[in-house]
Each structure stands twice: as C-alpha cells, then as structure tokens.
Amino acid sequence: MLALKRGRRILGTMVLGTIVGTAAACGGGSADSAGSGPFVFYVSIDTSGPTAVLGGGLLAGARTAIKDINAKGGIGGRQIKLEVANDQNNPTKAVSELQRRLAKGKPDLVYPGGSSAVSMSMLPILTRDKVLSVGATSSIQLNDPKKFPYHFGVTPPSSAYVPTFVQLAKEKGYKKVAMIYSDDATGQSSFKQYEGPVKQAGIELVSASYDTTALDMTPQLQQLRAQKPDALIVNGYGTAVLYVLRGRAQIGWTLPSYGDQLASPSPIAGKVTAAQIKNYQVIMQTSSLVGDRQHPGLAPVIKEFQTSDGAKFLTQTGVAVFTTTYDLLQFVAYEAGQEKTTDGQKLAKAFEKFKTPANPPWVGKGPNGEVTKYEYTPSNHFPMTSATSFKYVQPGTYDADGFYVPGKGY
Amino acid sequence: MTTIWAGLATGALYSLVAIGYNVVLLASGVVNFANAYLIMIGTFLAYVCLVDWGLPVAAAIPLTGLAVAVIAVVEERIAIRPLLNRQGGHAALITTVGVGTLLGGIAAKVWGTEPVRVPSPFSAEPLTLLGGTIQRNDLVLILLVLALGVGLHLWSRRTLLGLASLATAENRQAAQARGLNVRALGLGAFALAGLIAGLFAVFVAGRTYAHFHLGETLALFGFVAIAIGGSGSQLGGLIGGFAIGLLYAVTARYVGDSYPQIVVFAVFLLILLTRPRGLFGGAAERQV
Numbered sequence: 121m122l123a124l125k126r127g128r129r130i131l132g133t134m135v136l137g138t139i140v141g142t143a144a145a146c147g148g149g150s151a152d153s154a155g156s157g158p159f160v161f162y163v164s165i166d167t168s169g170p171t172a173v174l175g176g177g178l179l180a181g182a183r184t185a186i187k188d189i190n191a192k193g194g195i196g197g198r199q200i201k202l203e204v205a206n207d208q209n210n211p212t213k214a215v216s217e218l219q220r221r222l223a224k225g226k227p228d229l230v231y232p233g234g235s236s237a238v239s240m241s242m243l244p245i246l247t248r249d250k251v252l253s254v255g256a257t258s259s260i261q262l263n264d265p266k267k268f269p270y271h272f273g274v275t276p277p278s279s280a281y282v283p284t285f286v287q288l289a290k291e292k293g294y295k296k297v298a299m300i301y302s303d304d305a306t307g308q309s310s311f312k313q314y315e316g317p318v319k320q321a322g323i324e325l326v327s328a329s330y331d332t333t334a335l336d337m338t339p340q341l342q343q344l345r346a347q348k349p350d351a352l353i354v355n356g357y358g359t360a361v362l363y364v365l366r367g368r369a370q371i372g373w374t375l376p377s378y379g380d381q382l383a384s385p386s387p388i389a390g391k392v393t394a395a396q397i398k399n400y401q402v403i404m405q406t407s408s409l410v411g412d413r414q415h416p417g418l419a420p421v422i423k424e425f426q427t428s429d430g431a432k433f434l435t436q437t438g439v440a441v442f443t444t445t446y447d448l449l450q451f452v453a454y455e456a457g458q459e460k461t462t463d464g465q466k467l468a469k470a471f472e473k474f475k476t477p478a479n480p481p482w483v484g485k486g487p488n489g490e491v492t493k494y495e496y497t498p499s500n501h502f503p504m505t506s507a508t509s510f511k512y513v514q515p516g517t518y519d520a521d522g523f524y525v526p527g528k529g530y
Numbered sequence: 531m532t533t534i535w536a537g538l539a540t541g542a543l544y545s546l547v548a549i550g551y552n553v554v555l556l557a558s559g560v561v562n563f564a565n566a567y568l569i570m571i572g573t574f575l576a577y578v579c580l581v582d583w584g585l586p587v588a589a590a591i592p593l594t595g596l597a598v599a600v601i602a603v604v605e606e607r608i609a610i611r612p613l614l615n616r617q618g619g620h621a622a623l624i625t626t627v628g629v630g631t632l633l634g635g636i637a638a639k640v641w642g643t644e645p646v647r648v649p650s651p652f653s654a655e656p657l658t659l660l661g662g663t664i665q666r667n668d669l670v671l672i673l674l675v676l677a678l679g680v681g682l683h684l685w686s687r688r689t690l691l692g693l694a695s696l697a698t699a700e701n702r703q704a705a706q707a708r709g710l711n712v713r714a715l716g717l718g719a720f721a722l723a724g725l726i727a728g729l730f731a732v733f734v735a736g737r738t739y740a741h742f743h744l745g746e747t748l749a750l751f752g753f754v755a756i757a758i759g760g761s762g763s764q765l766g767g768l769i770g771g772f773a774i775g776l777l778y779a780v781t782a783r784y785v786g787d788s789y790p791q792i793v794v795f796a797v798f799l800l801i802l803l804t805r806p807r808g809l810f811g812g813a814a815e816r817q818v
Contacts, residue, residue, distance in 0.1 A: 171643075303788070329788065330782075330787065331791055333746070333747040333750070335540050335738055335747060336536050336539070336737075336779070338533065338536035338779070339537075339778075339779045339783035340782055340787050342532060342533060343783055343784075343787065358643075358644060358645055362739060367536075369654075369656070370536075370656045370663055371532055371663060372656070372663065390647060391645065391647040392647075393654045395654065395655075396654075
C-alpha cells in the first residue's frame with residue numbers, strides 16, 4: 121500500500137514535471153522570444169571535429185558583426201547574444217543540442233549547421249517551433265519554403281554555378297562534355313544539376329561515376345576519353361579530386377577541365393604537379409577573387425577579422441566564409457530595422473519581398489551587394505545570382521586578406 | 531594496358547594489406563584489422579620524416595618502418611595479448627577494429643582531415659610500358675609487393691620459424707605443448723607486419739596521398755583479398771589483392787562505372803560459397 125502511494129506520488133511529480141517542461145519547451149513566454157532581452161543568435165557549428173576550420177571562420181565573422189551591430193544599438197534595440205553549440209558536424213548531436221536549447225526557450229535566430237546533412241536534421245524542429253534560421257548550406261532540398269517557411273539560405277545553391285559553365289561551353293563551342301562525379305547523393309545531385317541546362321544548350325553530356333572509396337579513377341577517365349568529349353567537369357572533394365587529376369595526367373589527357381562547386385574549393389595546392397593541373401580551372405564567386413571590385417566597407421572589416429581570434433583561418437578558408445556570418449547578421453539587423461520588428465515570423469515574411477538597397481551594410485557580396493542578392497520570394501528562399509557572379513580561374517590559394525589568388529601556391 | 535596497370539597498382543595496395551593480415555594470422559590466429567590503419571599511419575609518419583624533418587628517402591623508409599613496428603607491438607601488448615589469454619581470437623578481432631578506429635581518429639586530430647602529399651622518390655612523369663602508361667612509383671610498388679608476397683610465402687613454407695608460425699596458427703595449444711614460444715611468435719608477427727606497413731608507406735602514399743580515411747578502404751578490400759585468396763596463405767592473399775584490383779579496374783572501364791563493387795563482391799560471395807577457405811586455403815581438420 122505504501123509502495124502504491126509512493127508510486128502515485130512519483131507519477132504525479134512526473135506528470136507535473138512534464139507539463140512544466142512542455143510549457144517551457146513551447147517557449148511562448150520565454151524571455152528570449154518575447155522581443156525583450158538579448159537577441160539570441162544560436163549557432164550550431166563544428167568547433168572541434170573534422171570541419172572545425174570552417175567553424176572557426178564562421179564564428180570569427182559572426183563575432184565581428186555582433187561587435188559592430190551591438191555598438192550601433194543591436195538588432196531592434198536588443199543586444200545580440202551569441203550562443204555556440206559544437207555539433208561536430210554530426211546531425212544527431214546537432215539535434216540533441218538544439219532540443220536542449222529549445223527546452224530553455226526559443227532563440228531569435230539560428231545558424232543551422234555547417235553541412236546540408238546537419239541543416240536537414242535541424243530544420244524540421246526549427247520549423248515546428250517557428251524559429252527563423254539563416255544558413256550557408258547549399259543543398260537544393262533546403263530551399264523548400266512550403267516545408268521550411270522560416271529558413272533562408274545566404275550562399276548560392278549548387279545549381280547557381282551551372283549557368284556560368286553553360287555560358288562558357290557555348291562560347292568555347294563545346295559540342296560534347298563529359299562529367300566525372302562521385303557516386304553518392306552529393307555527386308548525383310551535382311550531375312542532375314548540370315544535366316538539364318547542358319542538354320538544353322544543345323550540348324551532349326556523357327558521364328562516369330566513381331565510388332567514394334575508390335583509390336583510382338583511371339578506368340572511368342579512359343571510358344570518358346573513348347567518347348571524345350571536348351571538355352570535362354570534375355565533381356568531388358579532397359582525395360577524389362586529386363585522384364582524378366592524377367589519373368588524367370597519367371593517361372595524358374589534357375582536355376579543358378573544370379571543377380564544379382564542390383571540387384573547386386578543394387585544397388589541392390602543393391599536392392599536384394603542373395602537369396596534373398594543365399588546362400584545369402576552378403569556379404569561384406567573383407566577390408572572393410583578388411583584384412575584383414569589392415564593397416568599400418570590406419577592407420576595414422577584413423582588418424577586424426585579422427585581429428580576431430579566428431584570424432588564422434582567413435588564409436585557410438578565405439574571406440567568403442567570414443563574410444557569410446558577418447553579412448547574414450548585417451542583413452537581419454538591417455531588415456529588422458526596416459520592419460521595426462525582431463519577430464522571426466514577421467521577418468521571414470519581410471525577407472520574401474526584400475530588395476537590395478543602394479549601399480548595403482553587408483560587405484562580402486560585391487560593391488553593391490549585387491553578386492549574391494538576398495532577394496527572396498515566397499517560392500525561393502535562396503539568394504539570387506547570375507552567370508556573372510562566378511568566374512572560372514586557375515587553381516590558387518588565399519592571400520593574407522582571404523582573397524583567392526589564381527595560380528598562387530603552384 | 532593502362533587499365534591493367536591501374537588495376538595492378540590498386541591491387542598491390544590490397545595485396546599489401548592482405549599480406550599484413552596473413553603475417554599476424556599465421557603466427558597468432560588473429561585477423562588484425564588495424565593493419566590497414568598501420569599503413570595509413572605509416573604514410574603520415576613518412577610525411578613527417580620527409581617534409582617536417584627533411585630526411586632523405588633512404589633514412590625515412592627504415593625510420594617509418596621502425597616507428598610503425600613499435601606501434602604494432604604496443605597494439606599487441608595492450609589490445610591483443612590480454613584477450614588471447616582469456617577469450618581467444620574472436621574477441622581480439624573486435625579490438626583490432628577498435629585500434630584501427632583509434633588510429634584513424636589520432637591521424638585526423640594530428641594531421642587534419644585534408645589529404646597530405648608525401649614526396650615520392652620517383653618522377654611524376656608517367657612511364658609507357660607494354661602499350662600502357664603507369665606512374666614509376668606504382669610500378670615499383672607492384673614489383674615490391676610481388677617480391678614481398680612470394681618471399682613471405684617461401685619463408686612460411688621452408689624455414690623453421692615460418693613452419694612454427696603455421697603450427698601456431700593451426701593449433702595454439704598444441705604448438706605451446708610442443709615447446710613453441712607462441713607469445714614471442716605473436717609479438718614478432720605484429721612487429722613484422724608493422725615493419726612492412728611502415729617500409730611500404732612511402733610508396734603507398736605516392737599513389738594514395740596520406741589521408742586519415744585511407745585505412746577504411748584498405749581494410750575492407752584487404753579482407754576481401756584474403757577471403758578470396760585463402761586466409762593463412764601468403765600466395766593467396768597476394769593473388770587475391772591483385773585479382774580484386776584488376777577486376778575492379780576492368781569492370782569500371784569496360785562494363786560500367788556502377789558495377790565494379792558489385793562484381794568484386796559477387797566474386798567474393800561465389801568463392802565463399804564454393805571454396806569457403808579461399809582459392810589457396812587448404813582444408814583443415816577440426817575435432818567436433
């Protein structure tokens with residue numbers, strides 16, 4: 121009998137605890153989301169795992185922007201408070217960290233991870249809780265306003281790079297193009313993105329895939345070579361790109377070759393010979409290239425990056441990674457000021473009719489923010505670009521300011 | 531012919547792993563999955579010797595060999611021997627997987643997740659041979675692995691130490707009863723496998739780069755190589771590795787890029803079903 125009473129008491133406590141916990145989790149009355157107190161920017165990023173270098177650059181950019189915006193009064197009068205969750209680029213860890221944060225109340229803005237897989241795992245929860253998120257992951261699946269109405273991308277989707285190639289292929293008069301791609305979701309997605317536009321341009325596309333564990337791509341390259349294409353598109357990252365370039369040189373195949381959006385940022389400097397990169401070009405955003413016209417506010421911001429904790433990442437990741445978070449916070453602050461609200465749902469609606477101002481406070485998207493425009497619509501939550509937003513250049517490395525210098529390091 | 535050379539060069543990597551597996555298997559009855567990861571660690575240590583310390587290749591190769599041998603001995607003392615005394619080979623197999631994972635993690639932490647180029651002792655200019663092209667490094671790798679496999683096969687069949695290793699692999703208790711020092715044999719086998727992994731690391735890296743993921747790929751296909759060739763047979767492991775490399779390359783070139791793994795694993799299954807002890811593995815008697 122005593123045990124029964126104790127059991128009921130425990131059960132009662134558990135029910136009460138659940139009600140209190142659920143109420144807290146719903147977050148309707150939490151201080152963070154009530155439009156008062158600090159403006160919480162929750163960043164889920166890898167700070168100690170395999171992509172920690174990327175995380176370092178993103179955080180340095182965010183901290184520089186926060187310092188600047190807070191000095192000017194914050195977002196809608198609220199000081200920005202940065203909260204960092206180390207997800208180690210692991211979707212499961214990212215979700216459990218996010219759940220823990222939501223149990224305390226909703227953040228005002230979320231940066232949902234450094235990879236599309238992490239973003240995909242976080243977005244259903246953020247959507248359920250109607251939390252505004254702005255990210256730099258580029259999978260086309262993330263651009264689904266019906267499914268994720270409060271999520272916006274700030275970097276171009278992978279498909280945005282394709283028109284630049286098509287334009288180049290037409291100019292060069294290519295009749296047949298080959299593509300070698302990784303036989304996984306990312307590689308297949310990249311191939312699909314090229315397939316339609318290339319064929320629409322009247323260019324034949326032939327392809328070969330390689331297994332992600334492959335140590336040699338010579339047979340696939342020979343198979344493509346036998347079909348006599350005019351140019352080659354290379355998809356992959358890291359060792360895969362190195363194996364393709366190595367195999368291409370081994371069979372003496374020096375046709376014009378172009379890295380896709382994944383292969384281009386692969387750090388190959390110092391790992392390839394001149395023969396291996398002969399006629400190989402990478403695609404870069406013009407705003408990250410040395411010598412291109414930049415926003416007048418970028419130079420002083422770079423000085424800030426160079427004195428930040430993450431300065432060492434500037435030559436590793438390039439300035440574009442830093443300006444990703446710097447610019448997204450400036451954009452949110454600007455729009456919150458225009459709309460006079462910090463409410464995530466209202467801001468999401470406002471983003472959908474936003475037009476780039478003449479002299480935007482975000483500095484990494486060209487002189488007037490025209491290279492990548494944060495101009496969204498109800499059916500497109502990824503930024504706008506054009507074929508001139510990107511350029512094919514020789515492989516290179518980053519200089520001290522984080523600009524890509526074609527030919528440097530080879 | 532270029533496809534054949536490419537297949538043989540990749541196959542040499544799998545054969546090398548299979549040889550390392552067999553060295554340990556023959557002397558201690560354990561499949562040391564960490565062997566592929568020892569090769570991976572060897573590629574990074576070769577980088578340290580050649581680039582960070584600026585040593586000549588002639589010094590870097592033996593130094594890397596010794597360093598990896600020491601790591602393999604530590605593995606045997608910490609992760610294998612305590613289990614062999616209590617549980618036998620099956621539990622030890624699991625811990626070798628754990629050691630491999632640990633080595634991969636250490637490599638990622640110390641040298642990062644991006645591939646690293648280890649300077650090759652040979653020119654990067656491809657060589658035209660028998661109507662095909664091949665990198666000089668790859669040709670040397672193929673020849674060295676062939677020599678190693680044949681040499682170890684002869685050693686295991688014709689020397690007293692080799693026969694003692696075979697006896698230990700067949701029946702550890704009986705070998706012990708006959709006065710063989712099975713512990714010393716086991717330890718020596720780990721050291722030898724580590725030494726081989728380290729000595730070949732420069733040539734492996736010349737083909738694959740040093741990369742923390744390298745161990746995973748090599749471990750899987752190295753295992754398939756000994757399963758096809760016959761566990762415990764150095765000649766079988768050697769041929770199994772080259773066969774996989776060739777099969778993979780020829781399928782990718784002439785059948786279709788979607789099929790190489792399917793074909794390799796179909797052959798693997800076929801051999802498991804028809805000759806469970808592999809092409810060169812002998813039948814073993816077991817008391818039931």
